[in-house]
Amino acid sequence: MLFDQFDPVILARAQFAFTVSFHFIFPAFSIGLASFLMMLEALWLKTGQGVYANLYRYWLKIFAVVFGMGVVSGVVMSYQFGTNWSVFSHKAGPIIGPLMAYEVLTAFFLEAGFLGVMLFGMNKVGKRLHFFATCMVALGTLISATWIISVNSWMQTPAGFAINEKGQFVPAGSWLPIIFNPSFPYRLVHTVIAAFLTTAFAVGAVGAWHLLKDRGNLGARKMFSMAMWMAALVSPIQIFAGDAHGLNTLEHQPIKVLAMEGDYQPSPAGAPLILFGLPNSAEARVDYEVAIPHLGSLILKHDPYAPLPGLTDYPRDQWPPVPIVFWSFRIMVGIGFAMLGIGLWSLLARYRRKLYDWSWLHRAAILMGPSGFVAVIAGWVTTEVGRQPYTVYGLLRTVDSVSPLAAPAVAASLLAFVVVYFVAFGAGIYYLLHLMAKPPGAGETAPPNVPQRAAGITPASSVAVETPARARG
Amino acid sequence: MASIDLTIFWAAIIGFAVMAYVVMDGFDLGIGILFPTLKVGDERDQAMNSIAPVWDGNETWLVMGGGGLLAAFPLAYGILLTATYPLIIAMLLGLIFRGVAFEFRWRDPRHRPFWDVAFSLGSFVAALAQGITLGAILQGVRVENDAYAGGWLDWLSPFSLLTGVAVVIGYALLGATWLIWKTEGTSHEHARRAGFWLGIATLLSLAAVSAATPFLSYDYWRRWFALPGVLLTAQVPLLVVISAATFFWSLKRGSHRLPFAMALALFLLGFVGLGVSIYPYVVPRAVTIWDAAVPYSSQVFMLPGALVIIPLILAYTGWAYWVFRGKVGTHGYH
Numbered sequence: 001m002l003f004d005q006f007d008p009v010i011l012a013r014a015q016f017a018f019t020v021s022f023h024f025i026f027p028a029f030s031i032g033l034a035s036f037l038m039m040l041e042a043l044w045l046k047t048g049q050g051v052y053a054n055l056y057r058y059w060l061k062i063f064a065v066v067f068g069m070g071v072v073s074g075v076v077m078s079y080q081f082g083t084n085w086s087v088f089s090h091k092a093g094p095i096i097g098p099l100m101a102y103e104v105l106t107a108f109f110l111e112a113g114f115l116g117v118m119l120f121g122m123n124k125v126g127k128r129l130h131f132f133a134t135c136m137v138a139l140g141t142l143i144s145a146t147w148i149i150s151v152n153s154w155m156q157t158p159a160g161f162a163i164n165e166k167g168q169f170v171p172a173g174s175w176l177p178i179i180f181n182p183s184f185p186y187r188l189v190h191t192v193i194a195a196f197l198t199t200a201f202a203v204g205a206v207g208a209w210h211l212l213k214d215r216g217n218l219g220a221r222k223m224f225s226m227a228m229w230m231a232a233l234v235s236p237i238q239i240f241a242g243d244a245h246g247l248n249t250l251e252h253q254p255i256k257v258l259a260m261e262g263d264y265q266p267s268p269a270g271a272p273l274i275l276f277g278l279p280n281s282a283e284a285r286v287d288y289e290v291a292i293p294h295l296g297s298l299i300l301k302h303d304p305y306a307p308l309p310g311l312t313d314y315p316r317d318q319w320p321p322v323p324i325v326f327w328s329f330r331i332m333v334g335i336g337f338a339m340l341g342i343g344l345w346s347l348l349a350r351y352r353r354k355l356y357d358w359s360w361l362h363r364a365a366i367l368m369g370p371s372g373f374v375a376v377i378a379g380w381v382t383t384e385v386g387r388q389p390y391t392v393y394g395l396l397r398t399v400d401s402v403s404p405l406a407a408p409a410v411a412a413s414l415l416a417f418v419v420v421y422f423v424a425f426g427a428g429i430y431y432l433l434h435l436m437a438k439p440p441g442a443g444e445t446a447p448p449n450v451p452q453r454a455a456g457i458t459p460a461s462s463v464a465v466e467t468p469a470r471a472r473g
Numbered sequence: 474m475a476s477i478d479l480t481i482f483w484a485a486i487i488g489f490a491v492m493a494y495v496v497m498d499g500f501d502l503g504i505g506i507l508f509p510t511l512k513v514g515d516e517r518d519q520a521m522n523s524i525a526p527v528w529d530g531n532e533t534w535l536v537m538g539g540g541g542l543l544a545a546f547p548l549a550y551g552i553l554l555t556a557t558y559p560l561i562i563a564m565l566l567g568l569i570f571r572g573v574a575f576e577f578r579w580r581d582p583r584h585r586p587f588w589d590v591a592f593s594l595g596s597f598v599a600a601l602a603q604g605i606t607l608g609a610i611l612q613g614v615r616v617e618n619d620a621y622a623g624g625w626l627d628w629l630s631p632f633s634l635l636t637g638v639a640v641v642i643g644y645a646l647l648g649a650t651w652l653i654w655k656t657e658g659t660s661h662e663h664a665r666r667a668g669f670w671l672g673i674a675t676l677l678s679l680a681a682v683s684a685a686t687p688f689l690s691y692d693y694w695r696r697w698f699a700l701p702g703v704l705l706t707a708q709v710p711l712l713v714v715i716s717a718a719t720f721f722w723s724l725k726r727g728s729h730r731l732p733f734a735m736a737l738a739l740f741l742l743g744f745v746g747l748g749v750s751i752y753p754y755v756v757p758r759a760v761t762i763w764d765a766a767v768p769y770s771s772q773v774f775m776l777p778g779a780l781v782i783i784p785l786i787l788a789y790t791g792w793a794y795w796v797f798r799g800k801v802g803t804h805g806y807h
Contacts, residue, residue, distance in 0.1 A: 065576045071529055072572035076565045078536045079554060081543060083561050086551030090619065093547020094767040098775045101544035104537050105778045109786040112533045116526030116793050124796050164768065166619070168547075171770045403555045409625040413562045420566045424573050424591075431580040 009402050011410040012084040015417060017384075019076050021377055022421050026070030028376045031145055031192065032199025033063045034138035036226075041131050050442070051218050058219065058440040059203075062432060064119050069428045071112075073421075078104075084410065088391050088401035094170045095161055095178060096151045103147035111140035145192055153184035156383065156393050157252045169392065182252050186245040187383070193238045194379065197339060198372025200230035204342075205369025208362035210439045219440030221356050224365070228355065232343035239336055243299070249386075250300055253393060256386035258311045259322045260329040261296055262286045266310035270303075271296035276330070279323045284312050320388040328381040335375040342368055479772040483545040484755070484762045486779050490541050492744050494534035496647065496737055501528045503648020505571050505596020506641060507667060508589060516660045517589065523655040523801040525575055530790055532568070544775060546765035548619060549755040555621040556614040557606045557628050564602035571595030597641065604640025608633030611750065612689050616759040632685055639678035643740065646671040650733035655801050668732055669724055675736075676717055679743060683710070686750055690758065693750050709746050713739065 037059055044052035078100070081089045089097075114136040122130055160177030161169045171178060207224030210217050250257045258264075262274045264284040273296040277289030294304035301308070311319055342364060349355040387393055391401040501524040511517045524531075542550040554561055574592035578585045609628035616622060649671050652664035687694040697706050716738040723731035753761050766772070 065580065068529075068573055068576045071532065072569040075532065075536055075568055078539050078543075079561055079565060082539070082550045082554030083558050086555045086620070089543055089551040090548050093543055093550065094771045097540070097544030097547055097550075097767065098771050100540050101537075101775055102778055104533065104540045105782045105786065108533045108536055109530070109782075109790070112530035113786065113789045113793050115529055117796055120526045121796055168768075170768045171774070173770075175770075175774050403551070403558075404620055404622070405555060405558060406625055409558055413558070416562060416566060420569055424569050427577060427581075428573055431577060434580070 006407045006411055008405055008407040008410050009399050011407060011414055012402050012405070013398065015084060015410060015414040016080060018414070018421070019073065019080065019417055021380070022425060023070070023073040023077055024376060024380055025373055026066050026073060027141070027144070028195045028198045028373065029066050029202065030063065030070050031141040031195035032197075032202075033059060033066060034134075034141045035196065036199055036203065037063060038131075038134050038138040039226075041134050045127060045131055051222050054442060055219050055223060055440060060119065062435050065428055065432055065435070067111075067115065069425055073425070076417075082403075083413075084403050084405070085391070085401050086403040088396065091168050091396060091401075092155070092392055094168055095154060095158075098175075099147055099151045099154070099179065103144055103151075107140045107144035107147065110143065111137050114140070142192065145195070146188060149188045149191055150179050150181070150184050153187045154178060154181045155391060156187075156387055157181050157183040158392050158395060169395075183245075183248055186241070186248045190238070190241045190245045190379075191376075193234060193241055194372070194376050196230065197234055197238060198376055200227045200234070201339065201342075201365075201368050201372045202370070203227040204231065205366045206436045208365035208369075209436070211356055212359060212362050212366075214439065215356050217439055218442075223440070224362075225355060228343070228346035228350075228365075231339060232347050235336065235340040235343045239340060242333075242336065247300065253386070254309065255311065255314050255318055256320060256325065256383075257300065258309065258314075259320050259325040259386060260382060261300075262289070262322070262326045263296065263308060264311045264322075266308065266313055267297070268307045270294045270298075270305040271300070271308040273299065279326045281319065281322045317389065320386050325382055325386045328378040328385070332375050332378040332382060335371045335378070338368060338371065339375075479769065479776075480762050480766040482779075483541075483766070483772060483775075484752075486783075487538065487541045487545060488744075488748065490534055490537040492741070494531070494538050495744070496740050497531035497534055498528070499644045499740065500524075500647040500651040500733075501531055502571075502596045502600045503644035503646065504652065505593050505648075506600060506645045507648050507652070507664075508593040508596070510667065511660070511663065513586075513589075515658075516663065519656045519660050519801050520652060521575070521578070521592075523652065526797050527794060528572075528575065530793065532572070535568075545767055545772065546755050546762065547767060548765040549760055549762075552614065552616055552619075552621045552756050552760065553610060556623060557609050558625055560602045560606045560609065560628060564599045564606070567595040567598030567602065569595070571599065596644075600641045600644045601637045604637035605629075605633045607640065607747075608636030611636070611686060611747075611757060613757045613759065616756060632689065635678075635685060636682055639675075639682050642671060642674045642678050643743075646675045646736050647733070647740070650736045654730050654733045657800050665724065669721075672717070672720055672724070672732075672736075675739065676713075679713065679739070683746065692758065696749060706749055709742055709749070713742050716742065 037056060040052050040056040040059070043049070044056060114133040117125060117130065117133040118137050121133065125133070158169070159181040160172055160174065162172040164170045203223050204227030207220045207222075207227060210220035211224055214220070246257065246260075261271070262277060262279050263271055264279075264281075264286065270293075272291035272293045274286055274289050274291045277286035277291075280287050297306045297308055298304045300306075311322070342361075345361055345364070346355065349358045349361050352358075355361075389398055390396060391398050504520050504524055508517065508520065511520055539550070539554075542553075570591040571593075572595075574588040574595065578588040578592065581588070605628065608630070612630060612632055614621060614623055614627065646668065649664045649668040652660060653668055656664065687697045697703070716735050720732055720735035720739070723735060751757055753763070755762050755765050
């Protein structure tokens with residue numbers, strides 16, 4: 001039969017990787033957007049300036065589409081543990097199940113419960129209550145990230161468990177070491193900042209696009225300026241957070257770090273930093289490498305002569321696929337530094353008072369618009385592929401975690417996911433770009449299924465003062 | 474002893490989540506199933522607007538049911554989802570199409586007919602897959618060494634197809650009665666007529682499934698018809714008759730809310746009936762809730778979630794429904 005020659009484990013991994021990567025795009029955006037919307041509404045309530053209400057509405061329409069896609073692609077994830085990874089679910093369920101149940105109870109319901117009011121309730125409830133709904137949605141996205149990253153981190157750096165007679169991972173005592181496992185704080189900070197930066201660069205690109213067409217558009221100016229503050233202030237923090245996360249990984253998952261660095265051979269006198277090259281696991285070396293001597297040890301050990309082990313110090317059946325981890329890591333880091341570059345450029349532009357006039361900065365910002373999404377996927381690939389060949393690091397192998405399903409069943413479902421995701425989410429991304437291509441106007445409407453009333457969130461008087469003439473100043 | 478009590482407690486919580494999902498997403502999936510019979514334009518827009526603010530919350534109960542099963546009975550979660558693999562995948566893909574259609578149909582008027590079909594077909598597929606899954610679980614799955622040991626099409630049987638059709642009809646009834654409550658004008662009249670026929674069809678389906686279930690295995694037969702249990706189980710069909718009579722009476726009388734309440738009552742009774750059939754198994758005749766339960770410490774850890782957070786969720790979900798109370802009107806919520 002068709003597909004019979006495929007390995008069902010590889011197919012199940014491909015399906016999980018495909019669906020989680022597609023899914024991750026949406027929460028990475030909605031975590032940041034929810035907080036951005038909260039900020040816009042707070043600024044509107046505080047200042048009464050119509051530009052904030054208009055920007056709120058403009059981005060709310062985009063948020064609604066992003067959030068919807070995040071929800072439906074997320075439901076898939078919550079069932080895929082059982083459909084394709086039933087052994088993993090059975091064995092790790094007593095630990096990860098309760099954490100994920102708390103995610104549903106404390107985050108998903110909170111988001112869903114207040115989302116209706118946030119999207120459609122502008123004229124149904126008072127301003128403050130509406131702001132409260134926005135805050136609850138934003139809070140929900142952050143609580144959700146906290147629980148799911150705790151789960152993911154536990155799989156990377158398992159702690160606080162015992163193994164019972166059925167071979168299940170069970171809590172050894174307190175839940176605190178499980179939730180606050182060694183890599184959790186680092187991964188949480190790094191991921192949430194990544195979501196904020198991803199959103200900032202998407203917002204910045206939309207602002208830049210409209211500035212290129214009309215430098216006087218007040219909404220475009222405001223969103224571009226806010227996004228560039230994020231880029232300038234948060235990119236350096238992210239680089240520090242990433243470095244700290246890397247040191248934590250070196251402590252708990254040294255093999256992963258060695259794969260990221262491409263260090264096949266031990267470096268007793270200090271490791272170089274390999275910039276580029278082609279990892280060759282068969283020969284255990286990096287072909288055509290371009291390296292800076294001692295910089296690797298300086299970064300990882302804060303001492304240029306500190307010895308570092310190599311992958312060959314560990315059995316090969318514990319290595320992750322080195323080339324994937326090596327390259328995805330470089331893509332992520334490269335984008336991180338490019339983000340810092342844009343942030344610094346924007347500071348220079350601000351200093352020279354040409355933030356809204358420097359068209360090359362705007363073009364660069366547009367180019368960097370999708371960069372956050374690429375970076376979060378690359379970072380996710382680095383950490384998840386770097387976890388291989390285990391699902392629970394060092395304890396449960398991926399090949400021993402999979403459901404007893406025949407290859408044709410998994411191949412057919414993988415194919416169906418690919419087709420449906422490209423049709424449904426492809427259309428969604430097209431609609432998002434369409435929404436973003438419209439300039440933010442002074443009379444921004446709410447989502448179209450909710451006709452506007454004068455008593456809405458935008459008072460007519462504050463919109464009226466928003467003229468390009470004043471905005472140019 | 475304490476751990477046994479908590480296992481039953483968690484089975485009840487998961488049962489509650491599944492029930493909440495079935496009635497809440499049931500009516501919005503039902504609207505999707507009825508969608509092709511609604512007139513393009515005002516009727517469809519009203520129907521869509523009546524569920525737009527709440528569908529996401531409704532669907533969260535599905536995540537709660539699945540996530541809760543993983544958290545409290547991971548063995549059953551793995552076995553059941555593997556046994557019904559193609560059904561679960563079909564359901565998920567159906568839910569994707571109908572979920573994105575809520576936003577997309579407003580974004581793109583030119584392709585609105587396409588997204589309306591996606592909404593309707595997605596709802597139908599999701600409902601059918603859920604119904605067949607129910608039948609597949611009732612008829613039992615092959616389990617060896619704590620793992621599913623059957624093929625990937627074992628779920629397919631006349632009985633599971635019957636439950637599939639029954640759930641589609643039942644959801645359509647919930648959808649129609651919801652529209653009776655929330656809409657006015659031609660939509661309301663339309664829903665009222667559809668409600669009558671769907672009420673009859675639902676009762677016939679309920680009767681067919683109930684008649685077939687006790688013959689699937691000896692155990693089901695005994696627990697429904699043996700004395701003294703029959704004194705208790707006989708109350709379920711009796712209450713079904715009372716609810717059904719009230720349903721048709723309220724429809725005839727022109728009541729706006731009572732038909733929906735009675736449709737909910739029918740679902741609740743059907744659910745109680747399922748509970749009688751299945752308990753204490755979670756995978757019928759193979760795995761009991763105690764076989765599949767997580768250790769005591771995991772059960773205790775989740776208690777605050779159940780005792781404090783679920784009531785909170787019910788409170789703010791109720792508030793969200795209250796904000797959008799009353800007739801949806803012809804121009805959406807405003």
